[in-house]
Amino acid sequence: MKLQxxxxxxxxxxxxxxxxxxxxxxxxxxxxxxxxxxxxxFGILRLIVRDWDKAKQVLENGGWVVNLTEVVAxxxxxxxxxxxxxxxxxxxxxxxxxxxxxFSSYRPGKAILIFRFEDPDHAVKVLLDQNxxxxxSDELIHADA
Amino acid sequence: MxxxxxxxxxxGFHPASAPDFLPDTRLREVQLRRLRAVVARAYERVELFRxxxxxxxxxxxxxxxxxxxxxxxxxxxxDLRDTYPFGLFASPMSDIVRLHASSGTTGKPIVVxxxxxxxxxxxxxxxxxxxxxxxxxxxxxxxxxxxxLFTGGLGAHYGAETLGATVIPxxxxxxxxxxxxxxxxxxxxxxxxxxYFTYLVERAAELDADLRDMPLKVxxxxxxxxxxxxxxxxxxxxxxxxxxxYGLSEIIGPGVASECEAQSGLHxxxxxxxxEIIDPDSGxxxxxxxxxxxxxxxxxxxxxxxxxxxxxxxxxxIPEPCACGRSIRRIRRIGRRSDDMIILRGVNVxxxxxxxxxxxxxxxxxxxQIILTRDQGLDxxxxxxxxxxxxxxxxxxxxxxxxxxLAQAIERIIGIRVTLSLVEPxxxxxxxxxxxxxxxxxxx
Numbered sequence: 214m215k216l217q218x219x220x221x222x223x224x225x226x227x228x229x230x231x232x233x234x235x236x237x238x239x240x241x242x243x244x245x246x247x248x249x250x251x252x253x254x255f256g257i258l259r260l261i262v263r264d265w266d267k268a269k270q271v272l273e274n275g276g277w278v279v280n281l282t283e284v285v286a287x288x289x290x291x292x293x294x295x296x297x298x299x300x301x302x303x304x305x306x307x308x309x310x311x312x313x314x315x316f317s318s319y320r321p322g323k324a325i326l327i328f329r330f331e332d333p334d335h336a337v338k339v340l341l342d343q344n345x346x347x348x349x350s351d352e353l354i355h356a357d358a
Numbered sequence: 359m360x361x362x363x364x365x366x367x368x369x370g371f372h373p374a375s376a377p378d379f380l381p382d383t384r385l386r387e388v389q390l391r392r393l394r395a396v397v398a399r400a401y402e403r404v405e406l407f408r409x410x411x412x413x414x415x416x417x418x419x420x421x422x423x424x425x426x427x428x429x430x431x432x433x434x435x436x437d438l439r440d441t442y443p444f445g446l447f448a449s450p451m452s453d454i455v456r457l458h459a460s461s462g463t464t465g466k467p468i469v470v471x472x473x474x475x476x477x478x479x480x481x482x483x484x485x486x487x488x489x490x491x492x493x494x495x496x497x498x499x500x501x502x503x504x505x506x507l508f509t510g511g512l513g514a515h516y517g518a519e520t521l522g523a524t525v526i527p528x529x530x531x532x533x534x535x536x537x538x539x540x541x542x543x544x545x546x547x548x549x550x551x552x553x554y555f556t557y558l559v560e561r562a563a564e565l566d567a568d569l570r571d572m573p574l575k576v577x578x579x580x581x582x583x584x585x586x587x588x589x590x591x592x593x594x595x596x597x598x599x600x601x602x603x604y605g606l607s608e609i610i611g612p613g614v615a616s617e618c619e620a621q622s623g624l625h626x627x628x629x630x631x632x633x634e635i636i637d638p639d640s641g642x643x644x645x646x647x648x649x650x651x652x653x654x655x656x657x658x659x660x661x662x663x664x665x666x667x668x669x670x671x672x673x674x675x676i677p678e679p680c681a682c683g684r685s686i687r688r689i690r691r692i693g694r695r696s697d698d699m700i701i702l703r704g705v706n707v708x709x710x711x712x713x714x715x716x717x718x719x720x721x722x723x724x725x726x727q728i729i730l731t732r733d734q735g736l737d738x739x740x741x742x743x744x745x746x747x748x749x750x751x752x753x754x755x756x757x758x759x760x761x762x763x764l765a766q767a768i769e770r771i772i773g774i775r776v777t778l779s780l781v782e783p784x785x786x787x788x789x790x791x792x793x794x795x796x797x798x799x800x801x802x
Contacts, residue, residue: 220752252758254779254780257753259752278746280750
């Protein structure tokens, strides 16, 4: 199961993060999680939202360049070594991770990891072989409920 | 006979274009006769010109052959400012039917004047311009050059009407309406600055309108230098043939020179505007084929004759005959103006080089701006480039590669490392006329 992630280009200047977040808020769209990658010169804001196609429309209408990427979410035990166990599986299968981020889940004792893989379909299969199931968007949305 | 040819729908020849095909000897006769007349007129009626002639012990009779033009003094832009507003007029106000002005970036504008005869010549050279870009009676021309004090709008307007095309005098700006008119009126040709047209293409894409699906087939672009790479992008993005035209208010406005369907240099309408190429440092006239500064003499202007005007535009005369059969000489497209030249750590850089470099990198029509600063006495150039959906990625690594590729492309062409800064879409101001490409903060 894969999720749609929205990415936005931001200049690395004070206040640049506010405008897109306000635009999404004004449209009544809640952000499930986000990550911000930054360099000295620019930043890339990555968002996972409930209603990604509406959010994409809102942002594009506001003049942002929006990129749509498939990412994979899995939940792990929220305890030391929880992430390492998943990484080990991926490592052994030679799956390349472009980047990842994590957040705590609605379910006690669980954390959610978001992965951007070079080949998401292959990664999902590798994980499933080890009984690690990728979450679908409903499961994430419930995380927000 | 000529009119009969023109009125035949299959005919591609407008009678006004006849002087484009004058035999060489006949053309030189016309030029000499007109040169002698215009020098005499300026000498008799314009104080600045008479004084400068007298300082050189010259009289109108000093002009015996075309080569004698090299003995005449140059005129420069400041001459037009210093005599503001009417000091260079050679006709009484009662004969002057139109004034235009060009906004100087500093201080007073320059003012130019036209008699009815001048306006007729202007309409004629613009008719020849449109005819050489393949336009006919029946074409629907959207004229997005600015109407007003700027010469572009009205200059193109009367030429297109004289040609017999249907003119839509929409002027610049209001881009959404431009796109609506273009589609709804079945526009076949459009005049604009290349930077504005680039914006128009971009805006059309946002509105889900594809110019390639419209009847538009010809774009006529002028008023600022643009690169061949930009031409290729424009032609592909809009499904048109893009022609370059050349002119300047001081001489007449648009209509000094135009490309033909061969798109291989611009034919100078030299029966009215005599071109010379000079060494910009020494002022010596250079032979045809050598690169230098373009100098133009108006051979038939009545209200405001301009003799040996230094345009600051760098080009060369192409001596070889053109495939289109026109005998009037061509100049190479103006890639750069000596005014636009940026001197960066002793190296000459032109905005057109930056543009050409950016267009070598995959992506789309770039919006860019050059910012010059001084850091501890050393000049720095930052090139800001807007990102596009085509180049944007969620991966930092990919974006850094884009940035590096753009910076390397510039360094390859100008030989200097610049700071390349990716900026958000639309953060660079859109121009409705001439684009402002360079911001110089070195004096701040």
